[in-house]
Amino acid sequence: MSTAIVRHILVKDIAQAEALKQKLKNGADFAKLAKQHSICNSANRGGELGEVKKGQLVPVIDKLVFSAPEKVLQGPVKSKFGYHLLEVKFRMGSLR
Template identity: 60%
Template sequence: MAKALARHILVKTEAEAEQLKKRLDKGEDFAVLAKKHSICPSAKRGGDLGEVRPGQMVRVIDQVIFKKPVRVVHGPVKSQFGYHLVQVFFRE
């Protein structure tokens, strides 16, 4: 079965997600920004979602994790929870 290692930052607005993505593009640390800004419980772990398998996450995030390129920050991706910035480290 497929699996991946991923992390994300979840915020309430698209504007906030865009601002954080610009900061990431300039080289700021993903984990530090996740701890400070993410509203997901994973923020305590720097946004680390751990090992993820297909169907564990909401559909739009699942598609990013299992279909988009690895080691790239994707987003903002809108879900019913807010706006996500998602990065996949490993996928098999």
């Protein structure tokens, strides 16, 4: 079973997601931005989702988590919850 350590920021608006992505690219602290802006319950943990199993997240995010390169900022990605910026910190287990 594949698992991954993931962190993300969830916002309702694409423009806000793009602005936060630019701040992150310019060196802003991911955890600090997540605490300030994310509407997910993970915000109080700096956006940390912790260890997630394949199939545990909404399909569009799950697919990204288990295919995107590690330690590379992804997004904004739209789901039914809003717009996600996410980073796979580490992946374990078989990927295919």
